Amino acid sequence: MARYQAGLKTQEKILEATRDLLVGGGVEGVTIKSICDRAGIQPGSFYNLFDSKEQAILSVVRDAINAVDPHPSGEPDTVRDLIEAYTRFITEQSELARVYLRIAISGGLGDGELGERATHHHFRRLARFTEAIARQHPELPEEEAELQAEVLLATLNGLAFMWLVEPGFDFAGHAERLWMEPVA
Amino acid sequence: MARYQAGLKTQEKILEATRDLLVGGGVEGVTIKSICDRAGIQPGSFYNLFDSKEQAILSVVRDAINAVDPHPSGEPDTVRDLIEAYTRFITEQSELARVYLRIAISGGLGDGELGERATHHHFRRLARFTEAIARQHPELPEEEAELQAEVLLATLNGLAFMWLVEPGFDFAGHAERLWMEPVA
DNA sequence: GATAAATTTGAGCGAGTATTCCATATTGAC
DNA sequence: GTCAATATGGAATACTCGCTCAAATTTATC
Numbered sequence: 270m271a272r273y274q275a276g277l278k279t280q281e282k283i284l285e286a287t288r289d290l291l292v293g294g295g296v297e298g299v300t301i302k303s304i305c306d307r308a309g310i311q312p313g314s315f316y317n318l319f320d321s322k323e324q325a326i327l328s329v330v331r332d333a334i335n336a337v338d339p340h341p342s343g344e345p346d347t348v349r350d351l352i353e354a355y356t357r358f359i360t361e362q363s364e365l366a367r368v369y370l371r372i373a374i375s376g377g378l379g380d381g382e383l384g385e386r387a388t389h390h391h392f393r394r395l396a397r398f399t400e401a402i403a404r405q406h407p408e409l410p411e412e413e414a415e416l417q418a419e420v421l422l423a424t425l426n427g428l429a430f431m432w433l434v435e436p437g438f439d440f441a442g443h444a445e446r447l448w449m450e451p452v453a
Numbered sequence: 454m455a456r457y458q459a460g461l462k463t464q465e466k467i468l469e470a471t472r473d474l475l476v477g478g479g480v481e482g483v484t485i486k487s488i489c490d491r492a493g494i495q496p497g498s499f500y501n502l503f504d505s506k507e508q509a510i511l512s513v514v515r516d517a518i519n520a521v522d523p524h525p526s527g528e529p530d531t532v533r534d535l536i537e538a539y540t541r542f543i544t545e546q547s548e549l550a551r552v553y554l555r556i557a558i559s560g561g562l563g564d565g566e567l568g569e570r571a572t573h574h575h576f577r578r579l580a581r582f583t584e585a586i587a588r589q590h591p592e593l594p595e596e597e598a599e600l601q602a603e604v605l606l607a608t609l610n611g612l613a614f615m616w617l618v619e620p621g622f623d624f625a626g627h628a629e630r631l632w633m634e635p636v637a
Numbered sequence: 638g639a640t641a642a643a644t645t646t647g648a649g650c651g652a653g654t655a656t657t658c659c660a661t662a663t664t665g666a667c
Numbered sequence: 668g669t670c671a672a673t674a675t676g677g678a679a680t681a682c683t684c685g686c687t688c689a690a691a692t693t694t695a696t697c
């Protein structure tokens with residue numbers, strides 16, 4: 270057992286507060302004051318555990334990005350696997366999913382490390398979808414597989430965004446219909 | 454002819470600068486200083502023509518929202534009309550389209566008048582899609598028509614997001630495939 | 638209890654923010 | 668040219684931002 274683990278609890282409170290604020294108001298709503306108020310601490314404590322505000326945000330966003338792509342280096346996945354993983358991500362980890370949709374998708378356009386991470390994630394994810402489609406339809410030329418992957422990913426993200434705006438939207442039901450025919 | 458029209462030119466310069474900044478860096482990148490620098494004016498001139506920074510941003514966003522839904526009270530439109538209009542919006546007014554998509558993602562969920570406008574626009578647009586589908590497929594129950602409209606709109610937005618991240622993405626080509634079969 | 642390390646506090650700094658104010662310059666009808 | 672309405676420049680204001688730091692407090696070991 271580690272000595273002095275009081276800081277771990279504080280760190281958890283900070284990350285939780287940051288995540289809530291990201292869900293509620295996007296990156297703009299996250300300030301040192303808002304984090305500290307919600308976590309019930311003072312700025313000094315924050316900077317005892319994090320080097321900067323950006324670091325706390327990045328930590329939450331990194332979790333969200335990792336959660337959408339589980340077991341990235343396991344056995345090769347099918348298109349159905351990927352769609353089901355996205356559905357589970359949204360239904361079972363909706364808080365992180367909200368962060369993901371608000372920050373990761375649009376964040377790729379900003380500057381700084383956040384933008385780089387989001388862009389890198391986008392292309393890695395696109396490659397993963399492309400591989401799954403190419404594996405499932407070997408007759409397709411590589412280029413066509415990537416095109417279909419782009420459309421599938423775009424559709425999934427569009428459906429997810431609809432769910433973000435209208436919480437009652439049945440993402441799972443609509444995503445299910447994309448299983449077999451990823452656009453002719 | 455109005456007297457004292459020197460201010461009109463300044464107003465135009467301000468709106469142009471604001472639009473460019475919104476395209477380049479989202480709402481966060483828009484400051485009074487950045488607007489004035491880009492427009493070649495001073496803060497005093499800005500506040501002679503606008504009451505606040507938010508007003509200038511809202512003016513640009515209002516243009517973007519209006520541009521995506523042309524002739525809102527003309528003759529009833531078909532699904533194909535709506536898809537073609539979105540395609541034209543993106544291909545022919547890409548600057549405004551970038552503003553529209555950036556705000557739709559990041560701003561539509563925030564507080565304030567910007568969020569209200571974006572949300573209001575979303576549901577008005579959804580209703581318009583629903584009507585077009587219901588008109589084209591009278592056999593569908595109202596509820597099913599709305600569901601299909603949601604999926605169609607989600608797909609179009611998803612494709613548009615993809616285009617926003619990858620400027621080379623062929624939005625028009627992919628949107629064309631949605632003409633006849635808006636998901637079975 | 639003494640000691641030292643870990644943790645928290647909270648005032649405060651410098652930079653940047655939106656906005657205001659007013660003196661000055663420009664405009665345009667008469 | 669006159670004069671009032673309009674437009675501009677640029678310093679000043681009040682505020683929030685991310686962040687720092689020395690002092691105080693808590694925690695674990697002897």
